[in-house]
Amino acid sequence: MYIGKVIGNVVATRKDEKLIGSKLLVIKLEEGMPRSARTIVAVDAVGAGKNDRVIICTGSSARYGLKDIESPVDSVVVGIIDDLNT
Amino acid sequence: MYIGKVIGNVVATRKDEKLIGSKLLVIKLEEGMPRSARTIVAVDAVGAGKNDRVIICTGSSARYGLKDIESPVDSVVVGIIDDLNT
Amino acid sequence: MYIGKVIGNVVATRKDEKLIGSKLLVIKLEEGMPRSARTIVAVDAVGAGKNDRVIICTGSSARYGLKDIESPVDSVVVGIIDDLNT
Amino acid sequence: MYIGKVIGNVVATRKDEKLIGSKLLVIKLEEGMPRSARTIVAVDAVGAGKNDRVIICTGSSARYGLKDIESPVDSVVVGIIDDLNT
Amino acid sequence: MYIGKVIGNVVATRKDEKLIGSKLLVIKLEEGMPRSARTIVAVDAVGAGKNDRVIICTGSSARYGLKDIESPVDSVVVGIIDDLNT
Numbered sequence: 197m198y199i200g201k202v203i204g205n206v207v208a209t210r211k212d213e214k215l216i217g218s219k220l221l222v223i224k225l226e227e228g229m230p231r232s233a234r235t236i237v238a239v240d241a242v243g244a245g246k247n248d249r250v251i252i253c254t255g256s257s258a259r260y261g262l263k264d265i266e267s268p269v270d271s272v273v274v275g276i277i278d279d280l281n282t
Numbered sequence: 283m284y285i286g287k288v289i290g291n292v293v294a295t296r297k298d299e300k301l302i303g304s305k306l307l308v309i310k311l312e313e314g315m316p317r318s319a320r321t322i323v324a325v326d327a328v329g330a331g332k333n334d335r336v337i338i339c340t341g342s343s344a345r346y347g348l349k350d351i352e353s354p355v356d357s358v359v360v361g362i363i364d365d366l367n368t
Numbered sequence: 369m370y371i372g373k374v375i376g377n378v379v380a381t382r383k384d385e386k387l388i389g390s391k392l393l394v395i396k397l398e399e400g401m402p403r404s405a406r407t408i409v410a411v412d413a414v415g416a417g418k419n420d421r422v423i424i425c426t427g428s429s430a431r432y433g434l435k436d437i438e439s440p441v442d443s444v445v446v447g448i449i450d451d452l453n454t
Numbered sequence: 455m456y457i458g459k460v461i462g463n464v465v466a467t468r469k470d471e472k473l474i475g476s477k478l479l480v481i482k483l484e485e486g487m488p489r490s491a492r493t494i495v496a497v498d499a500v501g502a503g504k505n506d507r508v509i510i511c512t513g514s515s516a517r518y519g520l521k522d523i524e525s526p527v528d529s530v531v532v533g534i535i536d537d538l539n540t
Numbered sequence: 541m542y543i544g545k546v547i548g549n550v551v552a553t554r555k556d557e558k559l560i561g562s563k564l565l566v567i568k569l570e571e572g573m574p575r576s577a578r579t580i581v582a583v584d585a586v587g588a589g590k591n592d593r594v595i596i597c598t599g600s601s602a603r604y605g606l607k608d609i610e611s612p613v614d615s616v617v618v619g620i621i622d623d624l625n626t
Binding site: 377378380438440441 | 597
Binding site for chain 4: 566580599615
């Protein structure tokens with residue numbers, strides 16, 4: 197999983213029906229991560245909001261964070277980070 | 283998911299039979315995305331056309347945006363972007 | 369999916385039994401694609417030959433272009449390109 | 455699979471319920487690996503601790519290292535390295 | 541699939557039980573491949589040994605090269621290359 201920061205959201209009226217009702221977050225991946233400083237779009241699964249530092253699950257596994265696991269979604273926010281011990 | 287812009291389409295007469303009838307879009311990934319400014323080919327699932335700014339689902343999850351989920355497709359356009367709030 | 373050009377093939381006598389009878393193509397990914405100018409190995413599913421410009425499906429989805437979808441294959445040629453309208 | 459070193463862990467109170475009870479390790483990928491020197495977050499499946507040199511399975515396969523294979527997890531520590539013979 | 545050379549193996553006593561009995565090879569990806577000159581760890585499925593030039597299947601598809609397809613493995617050696625015709 198990657199660590200990133202929620203920086204906004206996407207508005208899309210025309211979309212796959214399984215995405216209706218989902219919050220599409222824009223996430224900036226953190227420095228030091230693979231693809232650092234790049235932005236991706238992820239579905240929120242934990243009530244994340246702007247400026248939250250979050251854990252993102254990517255790939256086909258991401259679907260298991262959603263109610264409907266047969267959704268065309270490759271990135272899901274699966275946790276909100278309180279602290280990083282390194 | 284990534285954000286990109288539809289810049290054209292691919293014509294391919296000889297192809298996997300599950301791709302027959304699908305619109306194969308050429309998408310330029312947006313600056314700031316991973317692989318920014320690169321182009322990929324994605325199947326349209328939402329009626330997207332040239333110059334539309336779209337959301338692309340990649341990987342095995344992408345199949346869930348299609349009618350036949352057992353298609354050999356790794357990238358599907360799953361939404362057309364109205365606005366990006368960042 | 370990516371676009372590439374068939375530049376050759378791989379000969380491998382000792383291989384997974386599900387690969388027996390498959391044509392293993394060497395593909396050079398096109399400029400402008402992610403990983404452009406790099407080469408990968410893909411199983412042919414559409415009768416592609418040397419110098420053909422092709423569409424390659426990658427990842428777990430690629431298996432759906434094969435007769436046996438439980439094959440250890442992550443890249444399959446799923447179309448031969450006639451034209452690119454951009 | 456990749457090789458990396460455990461450098462810490464993530465604390466996240468609000469997370470997908472399937473992640474409750476899992477240890478979320480911060481892993482620094484080793485030099486010479488793809489994405490070397492970058493950090494990722496992986497679920498521990500073998501009792502790994504700080505400074506352990508580990509094998510990480512990524513992608514949808516990673517789920518098979520967990521008790522609940524329907525978890526939204528894309529990276530799992532599946533082995534602790536004793537020695538590398540090269 | 542990628543092409544690489546077997547340069548060694550990994551010794552790991554503590555590992556996922558589905559990896560017990562598997563040979564964990566260290567593979568250097570060939571120049572010209574994506575991620576060229578980087579090393580990855582892959583499970584041997586065809587009796588490959590040091591210095592063999594091999595085909596590696598990656599991602600979730602790799603599991604289909606193993607006896608137990610529910611293994612946490614993202615890279616498997618699925619062929620030994622005799623010759624490359626390019």
